[in-house]
Structure formats: structure tokens, C-alpha cells
Amino acid sequence: MNDITPRDIEALLETFESSNWSEMKLKIDGLELFLSKSPDARSSVDFSEYADKAPAPVAAPAAPALAPQHGAAPDHWIAVRAPNLGTFYRSPKPGAPPYVALGQKVEPMTELCLIEVMKLFTSVFAGLSGTVRRVLVEDGELVEFNQLLFLIELDS
Amino acid sequence: MRRVLVANRGEIALRIVRAAKALGLETVLAASAADRESVAAREADRVVTLGPAPARASYLDANLVVHAAKATGCDALHPGYGFLSERASLARLCEENGVTFVGPTSASIEAVGDKLAARRLAKAAGVAMTPGSAKLANADEAVAFASEIGFPVVTKASAGGGGRGMVVAHDAKSLAAGFERASVEAKEAFGDGTLYLERYVERARHVEVQVLGLGDGRVLHFGERDCSMQRRYQKMIEEAPASALPDATRTRLHKAAVDLLGSINYRNAGTVEFLYDVERDDFYFMEVNARIQVEHPVSEMITGADLIRLQLEVAAGSPPRLDQRDIVTSGHAIETRILAEDPRRGFLPSPGRITRWRAPQGEGVRLDTAIEEGSLVSPYYDSMIAKLIVHAPDRPRAVARLRGALEAFEVAGIATNIGLLREVTAHPDFLANQLDTRWLESVFLPHYGEPRG
Numbered sequence: 001m002n003d004i005t006p007r008d009i010e011a012l013l014e015t016f017e018s019s020n021w022s023e024m025k026l027k028i029d030g031l032e033l034f035l036s037k038s039p040d041a042r043s044s045v046d047f048s049e050y051a052d053k054a055p056a057p058v059a060a061p062a063a064p065a066l067a068p069q070h071g072a073a074p075d076h077w078i079a080v081r082a083p084n085l086g087t088f089y090r091s092p093k094p095g096a097p098p099y100v101a102l103g104q105k106v107e108p109m110t111e112l113c114l115i116e117v118m119k120l121f122t123s124v125f126a127g128l129s130g131t132v133r134r135v136l137v138e139d140g141e142l143v144e145f146n147q148l149l150f151l152i153e154l155d156s
Numbered sequence: 157m158r159r160v161l162v163a164n165r166g167e168i169a170l171r172i173v174r175a176a177k178a179l180g181l182e183t184v185l186a187a188s189a190a191d192r193e194s195v196a197a198r199e200a201d202r203v204v205t206l207g208p209a210p211a212r213a214s215y216l217d218a219n220l221v222v223h224a225a226k227a228t229g230c231d232a233l234h235p236g237y238g239f240l241s242e243r244a245s246l247a248r249l250c251e252e253n254g255v256t257f258v259g260p261t262s263a264s265i266e267a268v269g270d271k272l273a274a275r276r277l278a279k280a281a282g283v284a285m286t287p288g289s290a291k292l293a294n295a296d297e298a299v300a301f302a303s304e305i306g307f308p309v310v311t312k313a314s315a316g317g318g319g320r321g322m323v324v325a326h327d328a329k330s331l332a333a334g335f336e337r338a339s340v341e342a343k344e345a346f347g348d349g350t351l352y353l354e355r356y357v358e359r360a361r362h363v364e365v366q367v368l369g370l371g372d373g374r375v376l377h378f379g380e381r382d383c384s385m386q387r388r389y390q391k392m393i394e395e396a397p398a399s400a401l402p403d404a405t406r407t408r409l410h411k412a413a414v415d416l417l418g419s420i421n422y423r424n425a426g427t428v429e430f431l432y433d434v435e436r437d438d439f440y441f442m443e444v445n446a447r448i449q450v451e452h453p454v455s456e457m458i459t460g461a462d463l464i465r466l467q468l469e470v471a472a473g474s475p476p477r478l479d480q481r482d483i484v485t486s487g488h489a490i491e492t493r494i495l496a497e498d499p500r501r502g503f504l505p506s507p508g509r510i511t512r513w514r515a516p517q518g519e520g521v522r523l524d525t526a527i528e529e530g531s532l533v534s535p536y537y538d539s540m541i542a543k544l545i546v547h548a549p550d551r552p553r554a555v556a557r558l559r560g561a562l563e564a565f566e567v568a569g570i571a572t573n574i575g576l577l578r579e580v581t582a583h584p585d586f587l588a589n590q591l592d593t594r595w596l597e598s599v600f601l602p603h604y605g606e607p608r609g
Contacts, residue, residue, distance in 0.1 A: 084207040085186075085220055087227060118219040118249070142227040144205040145189055145214070 164236030188214035268444035313342035365413035369422035394451035457489035498571035511569035516561035
């Protein structure tokens with residue numbers, strides 16, 4: 001867990017915007033940020049189809065997995081958690097294949113999912129090199145701050 | 157309306173959860189990670205964690221809160237006090253997303269939130285404001301105007317504030333002498349020596365009227381409160397009624413508040429704050445608080461109303477069949493704010509684990525809190541940990557009840573202001589109700605902690 005807030009990221013974006021740097025990479029605790037002024041650096045994602053999706057139906061809340069599940073996973077499986085409350089999406093748009101599949105190799109900058117808050121989408125990155133072993137949330141589900149999203153087996 | 161998101165923490169979150177459940181509503185508490193184990197979290201039907209402990213990443217993020225409301229199927233949102241409660245942007249976000257905001261419309265919050273706009277509203281509604289002049293050309297004009305509104309007066313710089321260009325004058329001679337000095341000072345500070353004049357209130361009380369707009373044009377009031385006991389503009393003790401007011405003044409005060417908020421068809425709970433000039437027996441409009449306030453329990457104790465319940469009923473579009481004639485005040489109520497602060501160390505916040513918590517109980521004693529033995533007072537939020545409220549047939553008996561309750565209140569593990577409150581409530585000026593907004597800081601605190609003998 002880190003103390004980086006959306007506002008801190010905004011400040012970083014502003015600094016980057018007004019600089020003459022072409023790229024910026026930042027890594028603090030669980031957060032990784034990659035900024036580039038080149039339009040080819042990353043393909044942009046069309047979120048418009050998500051925007052009108054109906055809110056998740058109200059169900060009896062599943063106990064949010066806030067604490068590490070002891071004994072459930074080997075020690076070298078690392079948890080990726082939700083940075084804040086929001087709606088979890090596994091793929092860049094409805095119908096598209098998910099960002100990552102079980103067993104897939106990931107790098108620190110691999111996008112794992114989106115967390116949506118009032119139509120604002122934030123990417124969650126793997127933050128480490130390894131293999132996706134568990135996906136713990138269903139697509140379109142409400143996740144809470146610090147909730148377990150993925151378990152990733154660390155490269156040895 | 158059937159499910160309410162409670163977007164707050166501490167005692168007010170618990171108070172709202174209980175009021176909502178009593179009305180048969182379901183409750184979802186939107187908490188920070190620090191408050192997941194709170195009493196409100198235990199009692200709510202569901203808890204969702206917005207974000208980490210710091211408020212800006214949890215309680216102060218309107219998008220998170222409204223998203224939580226929608227995603228958990230809430231059709232209403234109660235903001236409590238503090239945090240986002242008076243942000244027009246939150247009310248608007250709710251309006252745009254089909255979530256009922258338990259509070260005023262975003263337009264009303266905007267109309268009263270801006271000080272100048274609120275003054276224009278007050279003026280249009282015929283509500284008294286501190287008498288003041290237009291720009292003055294010279295000392296003669298100042299003396300002429302002061303003679304009209306009466307001394308004492310204070311000069312103010314047209315171009316700025318912060319005490320520069322301010323001279324208090326008690327008569328024509330001192331005003332004439334002080335005018336030039338003030339003008340030069342203003343000229344030096346702001347590059348503009350233009351002055352205007354305002355009535356100076358030497359001994360002021362902070363009085364305020366609790367209102368509830370029913371949403372159908374009617375605005376009811378629940379009497380007034382006296383919140384003169386303040387430190388750095390933070391209220392510490394609040395009373396209802398304001399027993400220093402003559403009855404005729406009290407009636408005019410209520411009318412002013414109702415007229416002001418009636419003029420904008422105000423909906424839900426609100427408070428109109430006034431400065432009461434003790435010497436002149438006159439009051440002036442200060443500001444409107446477009447939310448439920450910390451000190452609402454004293455108004456509840458003297459009227460028997462449940463203001464949080466009323467807030468929810470008004471928001472649900474089923475305003476109670478309540479008429480102003482039904483709201484009758486009885487007796488006297490006093491609230492003291494119990495703070496996790498150390499008065500002997502400059503009121504330094506004292507977060508930590510509460511190892512002992514023995515709260516007073518008894519007839520006419522009410523405690524609004526979310527603290528219990530073993531609770532952790534978090535360093536992230538406001539230091540108020542409880543509100544001790546007493547009610548009795550009159551002020552002397554309410555004071556006696558309060559002193560007994562404070563005496564019985566035992567807290568260990570952290571420093572609190574309970575000791576200070578015991579001494580304040582034993583002071584002859586408090587007993588005689590000879591108080592004003594400067595009393596605590598100018599009369600009491602300078603000698604606090606000195607050995608008595």
C-alpha cells in the first residue's frame with residue numbers, strides 16, 4: 001500500500017506536461033507510472049461502451065477479501081489489490097478479450113484491469129514480473145479499497 | 157426511498173444509521189479503511205471501503221461516494237456534517253445520477269455558500285446585517301455617519317483586511333483622530349487609503365436558528381442556540397435556548413431566519429447564524445450552514461424532535477405533518493464537545509487507544525458518540541470523540557446536571573478536554589451566563605492551569 005492519491009498523479013501529469021521530457025517512468029511501492037508524449041507509446045482505449053453500463057445489481061455483499069488468505073496461496077504468489085473503491089473490468093471494452101488470462105506472463109507495466117469511478121477509468125498494472133495464477137473478482141463487480149484482485153506468481 | 161448511503165464517520169454516521177433503520181430504511185456505510193471496524197460499520201446493513209484513511213482519498217472524494225451509492229443500489233445519500241456536506245458539487249452529482257441527496261438542492265447550497273451572495277439574499281429578505289457605510293471621503297463624513305448609527309464603530313480598509321486600517325472609536329473625537337491614521341495605514345498596506353465604517357460589536361454572542369425546509373415552500377424553525385463558547389471559532393459548548401435573549405428579540409430572530417431561507421424555498425435542515433450585540437440588544441446576519449450541524453442535539457432536546465429522522469422524511473418526499481405551532485420548546489439543554497485534545501499542551505490532538513471509557517448516564521443525560529472502550533482515536537480526522545448533552549427544566553438545573561455528568565465521565569488512554577470543561581462549567585461567569593464569543597480565549601484560558609488559592 002502506498003499513499004499516492006489521484007491528486008498526486010495529477011500533479012505528476014502537470015509536471016510532465018510542462019516539461020520537455022519525452023518519457024517518464026516512476027515506481028513507488030505498488031505504483032508504477034509510465035508517461036510518454038509519443039502517440040505511439042500506447043494505444044488509446046475506447047471507454048465509451050462502458051460509460052452507459054447499468055450499475056452492478058445489488059446483491060448480498062460477499063465478504064471482501066481484505067486480509068491475505070492464509071494458506072490459500074504459496075508465499076511467492078503476490079496479491080494485486082484495488083487502489084480504491086470502484087467497478088472492476090477485466091477487459092478494455094465489453095466483448096473484448098480480457099487484459100490478462102490465467103497462466104499469462106506479465107511484466108510490471110502489464111495492464112491487468114480497469115477500475116471505474118463515475119465513468120473515470122483507471123488502469124491497474126501488475127507492478128512485477130510473474131504469472132497470473134488467480135483472478136478473484138468477476139467482471140463488472142464492485143470492488144472496495146484494498147480488495148484482492150489478482151494473485152501473481154513471482155518469477156524466481 | 158429505501159436504501160441510504162451514509163457518507164460520513166464517527167458519531168454522526170452512527171446517528172444517521174440508527175435514524176434510517178428506525179424508519180425501516182436499509183443502510184450502507186461508506187467508510188475509509190480506518191473506519192471499517194467502527195460501531196457505525198457494525199450496525200449498518202453493509203459497509204464499503206472507499207479508500208485509505210486520509211480523507212482526501214476517501215470521505216472527500218465525491219465521485220467515490222456517489223459511485224459507492226450507485227453500485228450498492230442506494231437511492232439516497234446522507235452526507236452528515238463536515239467533509240462533503242456543503243459541497244454543491246456533491247449535491248449536483250447526486251441530482252444528475254438519480255440519487256436523493258439528504259440536504260438542500262445544489263442551487264440552494266450555492267446560493268447561501270458564497271458569503272456575498274448570502275448577504276444579498278439576507279438584504280433582499282429584509283434581514284439585519286451589521287450597519288456599515290459606503291466609502292468615506294474624510295473624517296467629517298465618518299463622524300457624521302457614526303453619529304447616525306451610534307458608537308462604537310470600527311474603520312475598515314476598502315481594499316483589504318487583516319487588521320490594517322482598522323481603528324475602533326468610541327466617540328467622535330477619537331474617530332476624527334483615528335481616521336487619518338487608519339487611512340494612512342490602509343494606503344501603506346494596500347496602496348489605497350479608502351475607508352468605510354462599520355458598527356463595532358464589543359460584546360457579541362453567537363446565536364443561530366435551527367430550521368427545516370419541508371420542500372413545499374414551508375420553512376419551520378426549532379428555536380435558537382447560543383454557541384458563544386468558542387476557541388478559535390471552534391464551538392466548545394452550545395446551549396438551547398439562548399437564554400440571554402429577551403423574548404421579543406428571540407421572536408424577531410426566528411422570523412429573520414425563516415424569512416431568509418423561505419425566500420429561496422429552502423429544503424431540509426439548515427442553520428442561520430447571527431451575531432448578537434449584547435449591549436444594543438440587536439442581531440446581525442452572519443452566514444447560513446446548509447447542513448445538519450454538530451450541535452443539533454440541543455435543539456432536539458428542547459423540542460422533542462428527531463432532526464435526522466426529519467431530514468430523511470423530507471428527502472423521501474414525505475414531509476411530516478408538522479406545523480410551527482406543534483414545535484414547542486421546553487426546558488434548557490447544553491452540549492459539550494468532548495475532544496481528543498490536550499488543553500495543557502496547546503490543545504494538541506491526542507489520538508490513541510482508549511483504555512477506559514466510563515460515560516455518564518442518567519435522567520436528562522445523552523451521549524452521542526461512536527467510541528467505546530478499546531476504540532482507537534485515529535489521527536486522520538477531527539478530534540471530536542463525543543458530545544455530552546444534558547436537558548433539565550431550566551438553565552441552572554441543566555448546568556448542575558452537566559457538571560455532575562462531566563465529573564462522572566472517565567476516559568483513560570488519551571488526553572481529553574474533560575478537565576477543562578469541568579473548570580469552565582464551574583466558573584462564575586458561566587454559572588451567571590455572562591459570556592460572549594471572546595470569553596473563553598480572553599478571560600478563561602489565560603489563567604487556565606494556574607494554581608488557585
